[in-house]
Amino acid sequence: MRAWFANTGWRHLVGLLALVFALFPLVFVISASVNPRGTLTASATLFDGASLDNYVKLFTTSTLPYTRWFTNTMIIAGATSVLTVLLAASAAYAFSRFRFRGRRLGMLGLLLVQMFPQVLGAVAIFLLMARIKGVFPDVGLGTQWGLVMVYLGGAMGVNTFLIKGFFDSIPHELDDAAKVDGATHTRVFFTIILRLGAPVLAVIGLLTFINTVNEFLVASIILQSPAKQTLAVGLYTLISERLSANWGVFAAGALIGAIPSVLLFRFLQRYIVSGLLRGSVKG
Amino acid sequence: MGSTTTGGGRVGVHRPRLADHAPSSTAALIVKIALLAVINALGVYGVLAAYAVGDWGIAGFVGLATLTADYVYFSRRVTAGKYLLPGLLFLLVFQVYIVFHTAAAAFTNVGDGHNLDQPRALEHILAVSEKRIPDSPLYKVAVVTGSDGTLRLLATDPAGKVTLGGEEVTEGIVRDGGGKAVEVEGYRTLQLRDLVTRQEEVLALRVSLGAQGALRTQDGVTGFLARPTLRHDPAADTLTDVESGKVYQASSAGYYEAADGTHLTPGWTVNVGFDNFARVLTDTRLRGPFVSVFLWTFVFAALSVLFNFALGLLLALALNKPGMRGRNVYRSLLVLPYAVPSFLSALVWTGMLNQTFGFVNLTLLGGADVPWLNDPWLAKGSVLLVNLWLGFPYMFLICTGALQAIPAELNEAARIDGAGPWQHFRQVTLPLLLVSTAPLLIAAFAFNFNNFTVIYFVTGGGPNLPEAPITLGSTDLLISMVYKIAFGGAGREWGFASAMSALIFVIVAGISAFGLRRTRSLEETYA
Structure with missing residues (x-):
């Protein structure tokens, strides 16, 4: 018995304790979302009754454009992650496969510039978007495409590095052979590099998606009208107004809002560790 | 450095042909030309749009970016650039520009009360200080709006002459019984309800009449001649209050400041050097x-x-x-x-x-x-x-x-x-x-x-x-x-x-x- 504990039992003990820590907030949210009274106080008692009132309220209250927030977030995060992967992958291809003047300097510059988080430039971003709005109202301040453009400004940087690390580990012999056969560099990029690099691209896409869903500050200064806002901004406003009274509705909204990220994560989880470690440490 | 762009020459096992050269590159060429045509069209539109509102910075950037794209994607000598340019453009605008803008702002006092440059701040101070010239003639006015939505002042002076935004008009005027012009062709006259909802814009309406002062209105029905109570001396860069004689001197803090320490608002943006950095320590x-x-x-x-x-x-x-x-x-x-x-x-x-x-x-x-x-x-x-x-x-x-x-x-x-x-x-x-x-x-x-x-x-x-x-x-x-x-x-x-x-x-x-x-x-x- 003691030998079993020393060998395996303690592992289960640690695992179970960690599970309690990891899961109790989630159990609490699920319980709060089906709580019929829907206040924070009432939610303190777990599973005190079950009703779908909060979910119904979430979708029927006219002052609460939850469906809009949800679709806005999906569109913005989806577009940002797809475009980010494209921009970062093509830059990584250039750095990995071509030798050109300013390559070293360019990579150092990227490394440096990406350390300036956009949050720090919030004021400048606001002023710039206001100026762009004066010329191109469709992509300026207050538009979702404007927000996506701002996010794309951070697309290169660390993503390019991780992807480049991965591309470097794809044998050069493959592209050389294709070139001997007459393939152009464009064709090598699309048919060989992008396909073999899929694991790291999936990771970057996933992380970008989750980060974009999470992003609050820039989204809150660029999207001002409630119908255009994202989940982060909308749900924060909802409970910062009345924390206790709106708790049940918030919990329901939070659960639904978390579903896409959790599903994507489950789907791509096996790539994450290998992608991150291989990209950053190489080999 | 191993060059991979020319890396032929490897002798090795036979591999199946990956690329069928001719047809794919024709198709690719068509796609490429179509894409570049769209980019150029957007570029021209962008330059024109920016030119129309007078934003030279944006016009210049869009023009330059379009030309660079044309060069990079048509030139055979640039290869890496083809893959770097799109990301680089976003990076330049939304990251590099932001970093420089932030760094530049760090050495100024920009913020609430210091958002304008000095000429605009001066203009604002003078406009706010304007008061009716005592015993000056009253105008009869109507507030009209053109197709672009901005407000204009339709004024009838005591002699019956009609002006629209300062320009004399003689045709297309509809007058009421008292001889006041109430409508003019091509414009819509604001009714009382509009005047109330757009009160702030009405109060800000101002038609400069040169040395006489400026024509302003408070109710959208009668107008009066107003003149700033502050007089600006460009040589010394001071403002003098005509009534009290108090002198405000432009100070290095970005304000017009009087000797007793009071200042006029708004101020303007000035360079403060390392003051912002020093402030957290001092x-x-x-x-x-x-x-x-x-x-x-x-x-x-x-x-x-x-x-x-x-x-x-x-x-x-x-x-x-x-x-x-x-x-x-x-x-x-x-x-x-x-x-x-x-x-x-x-x-x-x-x-x-x-x-x-x-x-x-x-x-x-x-x-x-x-x-x-x-x-x-x-x-x-x-x-x-x-x-x-x-x-x-x-x-x-x-x-x-x-x-x-x-x-x-x-x-x-x-x-x-x-x-x-x-x-x-x-x-x-x-x-x-x-x-x-x-x-x-x-x-x-x-x-x-x-x-x-x-x-x-x-x-x-x-x-x-x-x-x-x-x-x-x-x-x-x-x-x-x-x-x-x-x-x-x-x-x-x-x-x-x-x-x-x-x-x-x-x-x-x-x-x-x-x-x-x-x-x-x-x-x-x-x-």
Whole structure:
């Protein structure tokens, strides 16, 4: 018995304790979302009754454009992650496969510039978007495409590095052979590099998606009208107004809002560790 | 440097032909030309649109970007550029420009009350100071709006002459019984209700009549001649109050300031050199709070990485036993906190830690009254706890991956040499693990240094420090402090916030560069 504990039992003990820590907030949210009274106080008692009132309220209250927030977030995060992967992958291809003047300097510059988080430039971003709005109202301040453009400004940087690390580990012999056969560099990029690099691209896409869903500050200064806002901004406003009274509705909204990220994560989880470690440490 | 662009010449096994050259490149060429045509059309439109509103900066940038795109994609000599340009353009506008703009603003006093340049501020001050010239003739006016929606003043002077925005009009006028022009062709006259809703615009209407003064209205029905009560002397750059004789001198602080210290608003943006940087050290009321925020930021980032890594590593070690039952169940449930968007989790924790209504106090502690988020030290502990919950699964994933990458022979060799479990961990596992995860740990430190989400959503930076001149709390990080200075309520100081941003940037970049150099991964990246 003691030998079993020393060998395996303690592992289960640690695992179970960690599970309690990891899961109790989630159990609490699920319980709060089906709580019929829907206040924070009432939610303190777990599973005190079950009703779908909060979910119904979430979708029927006219002052609460939850469906809009949800679709806005999906569109913005989806577009940002797809475009980010494209921009970062093509830059990584250039750095990995071509030798050109300013390559070293360019990579150092990227490394440096990406350390300036956009949050720090919030004021400048606001002023710039206001100026762009004066010329191109469709992509300026207050538009979702404007927000996506701002996010794309951070697309290169660390993503390019991780992807480049991965591309470097794809044998050069493959592209050389294709070139001997007459393939152009464009064709090598699309048919060989992008396909073999899929694991790291999936990771970057996933992380970008989750980060974009999470992003609050820039989204809150660029999207001002409630119908255009994202989940982060909308749900924060909802409970910062009345924390206790709106708790049940918030919990329901939070659960639904978390579903896409959790599903994507489950789907791509096996790539994450290998992608991150291989990209950053190489080999 | 091995050139891969010309890397033919490799003799080797036969491979199937990947590319059928001719047809694919014709199709590709058509797509390419079509795309470039669209880009050029958009570019021309962009330049024209920017030109139309007089924004030369944007016009120039769009024009230059379009020409560069044409060159890069048509030239045969540029290859890498074809892949770099799109990302680079976004980077230039939304990252590089932002960095420079922020750096430039750091040396000015721009912010509430100092947003304009000096000529515009002067214009504004003079317009505000305008008063009706005593005994001047009254005009009869109507407010009209053109097709572009802007308001204009249709004025009939005492002699019956009609002007629209200062220009005399003789045709297309409809007059009422008293001879007042009430309508003019091509414009719509505002009725009383519109006048009320657009009151601010009506009050701001101003038709300059040269030396006579300016024509203004307060009710949209009668107009009067007004003249500034302040007189500007361009040579000395002073403003003199005509009534009281008080003289305001343009000062280096960006205000027209009188000898007794009073000043006129608004001020304008001036260069203040390093004042913003010096202020955190010289302003005695600011220094204490700033130093504590500064230290806490380091402590928070360091402890977050330490705690998260420790828990992640412990779990990775515990669950790294092949054949252990339920291992996959543990793994997939333990990473759930990482998959849930962190702003949602942070808000959920705020509710759970609420002192009076929260789940932790009411249920877990059976009705205790612990001020989790309202006591300075407990709040610090709480944000670390929340951050641990958010961050340990990431470290768990990384450590698991790194553990599995340790060669089995090494573990075998250690066992044969008679190493105990602790010795094995200290001398084999941990060093190897640290080598492969170091870059990610540095990145995690930099991330937590600027972890706005946790602080803003869980405590909002609070509980507040009572002695601070600006709203600062005991869990505020440098980044949330910047946010409060720049966007928090009254007296937003963008210049000061920008200076703090620049400071944070230098710190984070310095630490990261130092750390990366230590792990030598930088050199490897350039291999």
